[in-house]
Every structure is written in C-alpha cells, then in structure tokens.
C-alpha cells in the first residue's frame with residue numbers, strides 16, 4: 001500500500017461517520033438511483049434555500065455538468081452522502097433526473113466508432 | 126494523501142452564481158483501468174484526464190459491498206476506499222465525454238469493480254513486468270465478465286524490458302487480446318492504449334467468441350442501478 005492519492009487505504013475516523021447525517025438533513029438514502037458516473041445536469045430552475053453543501057453542489061453543476069464522483073471529490077464528501085444531496089436537488093427540480101437520460105450503449109459499433117474517431121482526433125490535435 | 130478529515134466544503138473558493146451552464150454531452154463512454162499495486166493506474170487516469178486530480182472516498186462494508194443507506198454505517202464494519210477518476214471530452218464527430226475509472230488494486234474490492242465496470246466500453250489492464258502475476262485477478266475478472274480488455278505493459282525504469290510476446294505467453298493471453306507497451310505518464314502513449322482497446326472492443330463485437338463467453342453478457346446496459 002502506498003501513500004499515493006488514489007491508493008487503497010482504510011481509515012476509521014469516528015467523528016466523520018456522524019457528520020454525513022447532518023449534511024443530509026437526516027436523509028439516509030438517495031431516493032433517485034445514481035451511480036459513480038451518473039451525470040448531474042443543472043436544469044436552470046431557481047432553487048429555494050439550500051444547505052451549504054447542496055448549494056455548492058448546485059453551483060458546481062451549473063458551471064458544467066459533473067459526475068457524482070467529481071462532486072464528491074470536490075466537496076470532499078463520501079459518495080453516498082453526495083448522492084443523497086444530489087437526490088434532494090433532483091426532487092427540487094434544480095438538477096435534471098438522470099433516469100430521464102438514456103445511457104450510451106457501450107456495445108453499439110456505431111458508438112464505438114464515434115469513440116475511436118474522437119480519440120484519433122485527440123492524437124492529432 | 127486525501128482530503129484532511131473534517132475539511133469543510135465551505136473552504137472551496139466561491140463560485141460565480143451567474144456561471145454559464147454547460148450541459149453534459151448526450152454521449153457518455155466509460156473505460157476502466159485495472160492492474161496490481163503500483164502498476165500505474167493513478168498515473169494513467171491522471172495523464173488522460175482534463176480535470177484536476179481528485180480522490181473520492183467510498184464507504185464500504187467490511188465485505189467490500191457498497192452501502193446504499195447511511196443507516197448501514199457502523200464504524201466497526203465499514204472501510205473507506207479512495208478511487209481515481211478522470212474525464213476527457215471528445216469533440217469529434219460529436220461532443221461526448223469519456224469517463225475513466227481506476228479500479229482499487231485489491232481484488233477484495235470486486236463488488237466495487239462490478240459497479241465501476243458496469244456499462245464500460247472495456248478495460249485496460251496495466252502490468253508491471255517486475256510483478257507480472259499481480260495482474261492475474263484483474264485479467265480473470267474481465268475474462269469472466271466478458272469485458273473487452275487490453276494489456277498495457279508499463280515500462281518502468283530499471284525493469285527488464287520484456288517483449289510483448291513474452292508477456293503474452295507469461296499471462297497465457299489468447300491472441301485476440303491486444304498487448305502493447307505503454308508509458309502511463311505520456312499522453313500519446315496512453316491514448317494509443319485507449320485506441321487499441323476501442324478497436325479491440327469493436328472487433329469483439331464482430332468476431333464470434335469461444336463457446337460459453339459472450340461479449341455483451343453481464344455487461345449489457347441495464348439502465349441506472351442504485
């Protein structure tokens with residue numbers, strides 16, 4: 001095990017375990033199913049009053065669409081807590097419901113050719 | 126290194142409220158990066174990513190299962206794992222986003238691998254020729270799942286330069302699986318590995334596989350899961 005960022009390491013930080021409850025206003029489970037790479041898009045609608053973490057999440061997603069892991073990394077929050085916060089923002093209508101967005105089929109030759117062309121274009125750029 | 130415990134998100138620099146909205150591209154791809162300890166996973170993800178390196182923590186049960194409720198958090202039975210991820214926006218032929226995820230090295234995190242690998246175009250397995258067997262769990266995993274993968278042979282300083290053929294033999298890889306050398310620190314080299322993977326994934330779609338294995342088996346998109 002190395003000390004590199006991204007290395008697998010295990011910690012037990014008691015106070016940290018309790019903090020998420022406060023951030024999610026007692027919510028313990030995201031109502032909207034989300035994955036690590038679920039994309040969070042702002043809808044452009046105005047929000048009501050938000051907790052600081054929720055406000056920051058919304059601001060980040062207003063700058064540009066962000067994945068769940070990216071928001072979690074920027075906010076330094078566990079992924080699950082981020083999902084609960086994002087879920088609340090979806091309920092408020094300020095983040096788009098990711099379920100309404102069809103996933104890209106990774107087994108479609110058409111899509112794979114797009115990806116290949118995109119990577120090729122990066123190489124010559 | 127990770128976020129200092131208790132770091133407040135309020136320490137983040139304030140964001141302009143009137144920022145322009147950039148919607149997500151409609152097309153989203155994912156490639157996962159596996160390999161043994163120190164094989165270069167973090168380096169590869171960072172080299173290809175356009176976003177600043179971030180490390181995200183996930184809370185897991187002692188068995189490595191993802192928890193889906195904060196009610197499940199018991200400080201004696203949960204562990205946290207730090208994950209690498211990156212994004213690269215592609216603009217040709219349409220705007221799309223490529224998501225890159227490093228798989229935590231230990232195979233006791235297999236349940237997390239499942240979650241990360243679901244819906245991926247394919248996988249890169251990084252190898253360190255000084256510790257070749259370290260990548261076996263990863264190779265077995267992708268073979269079992271039917272996820273297309275390429276083996277990237279990292280050229281570490283001071284390591285004996287093995288031929289690609291020698292690595293292929295040592296890992297008992299079928300000829301269809303591409304093996305190529307790479308320098309995970311070099312953008313073009315890393316990009317070459319991704320291209321080899323996507324080309325391979327395309328070929329796997331059109332070439333029949335040995336009986337009992339299906340390219341699109343467990344990796345079939347199943348929509349969003351919790």
Ligand SMILES: Nc1nc2c(ncn2[C@@H]2O[C@H](COP(=O)(O)OP(=O)(O)OP(=O)(O)O)[C@@H](O)[C@H]2O)c(=O)[nH]1
Pocket residue numbers: 001002004006007008160161162163164165166167168169230279280281282307308309310
């Ligand atoms: N020479 C050389 N060094 C590399 C290459 N890729 C990674 N390294 C170095 O090898 C070390 C380990 O790389 P990491 O990217 O941290 O490996 P990892 O797979 O993320 O490691 P763990 O997360 O600890 O399992 C770092 O010091 C890198 O700079 C490469 O292609 N060539």
Ligand SMILES: [Mg+2]
Pocket residue numbers: 004005006007008166167168209
């Ligand atoms: Mg790493």
